[in-house]
Amino acid sequence: MSQFSEEQWDAFVRDHPLASFFHRSAWRHVASDVFGHPAHYLTEQRNGNITAVLPLMEIRSRLFGHALISTAFCVGGGPLATDTGSFEAILDRAETLGRKLRVDYIELRDLPSATRGWTARDNLYAGFERPIAPAEDDNLKQIPRKQRAVVRKALAQGLTVSIETSTQAFYGLYARTMRDHGTPALPRRYFERVLSAFGSDCEILTVSSGGRPLSSVLSYFFRDRVMPYYTGSRPEARGCGANDLMYWAVMRRAVERGCEAFDFGRSKVGTGPYDFKRNWGFEPRPITHQYRLLNSKALPNLNPTNQRYAALIGAWRRLPLGVANGLSPLLSRSLG
Structure with a gap:
């Protein structure tokens, strides 16, 4: 520095x-x-x-x-x-x-x-963000009708929302989700270090049913915006609307903290997360990365949509969770 x-x-x-x-x-x-x-x-x-x-x-x-x-x-x-x-x-x-x-x-x-x-690449990722309406009713109306119905259904089922100070519940859900997506998970100590480095500018929110965590998200807060960044959930979370309730709860929590914008982060074009964010009424913004090739002649393509990694992703999804968690730290350190 x-x-x-x-x-x-x-x-x-x-x-x-x-x-x-x-x-x-x-x-x-x-x-x-x-x-x-x-x-x-x-x-x-x-x-x-x-x-x-x-x-x-x-x-x-x-x-x-x-x-x-x-x-x-x-x-x-x-x-x-x-x-x-x-x-x-x-x-x-x-x-x-x-x-x-x-x-x-x-x-x-x-x-x-x-x-x-420098060489630009703008066809791989898209970002999603928009203002958050301060009033709860107005905020709900920002969500397209289908997803709004899912949120209301989840609220009616008595799912609970909590702010966590421990990474335990979050990490278990995150690691499971990463295994299911065929991607090595970052080690738990990475998240412990993030929380210690940024303090109250990071926050874990968890949705539970009867005390059993269903979905969880680690969000970053910066200036007037919130960015839900790392997430994890159980397979049944989707059916009961826990994931949708989780993001709705992050919006309301962000309003409590004085935020005015919801940054849904980036997603790879053509993937499930990309479609999920569009279903929430967010319009994609192309994200451009710049590369300076020095000792390489081709742009890097280190992402799950690369067919070169299809077999590895399929094999990773079939690993027992304990095995995947044990191997993940060896590989995820290189997936910066």
Whole structure:
């Protein structure tokens, strides 16, 4: 982070209009402490003041290559700058670092444009967000009729909503869901570290029936918005509307905390989560990633829609949950 302190970095992020939760300095400790990935937090300065920042995590994997990612394990976090010159300068610094480290590529997430030499990809992910109506009735009316009926049915069934301080219930549901999707789960200590790093800006909300957790979500809060980020549920949660009630409850909780926007996060185009968010009345926003290819000739394609991984995903789904949970930490550290 050059000669600037984390407090100065976070002050710059706090004041920048395009900043996100994923620009905060604490992310460098989360990935480094849990996985051992080196953090490279670059800054540009003018007259002793920060004019640009770029958080980069270095991921080295025998399976997936060697990369600098802004920000790994997050959906955003590209460069922030006060002017065009600083923006271009920090990208040049990133490229210089990438060549020094001999990475295959540099990836900047959710960045509409970059300078010459960078390659954009905007056909893989979409984001979903919209304002939250403060009044409960108005908020319900924002939800399309079919999904609104599911929420009301769930409310009538007596499902309970709680704010959790422990990751136990959440993690059990999250790990099960990840196994069912054919993807290795992040280790529980990752979520413990996230909670300790960001405190009240993270929150776990769980929907239960008769004391038995059915669905749970870990959300991030930043400025005027809430982002439900990691979720998990039992197979029966869908039938009783627990998942829909969960998101409705997050909206109401966000209003209590003074939030005005609901950021449903990104989903891969053409997947179930993508369709689910559209069914909730959210319109997709194409998300652009920028890549600087250094020692690689092709753009990375590390996602479940890649047919190259179809057999592995199918095999992972068939693993007993205990086996999947045991193997997940070995693989998920490379899926930044």
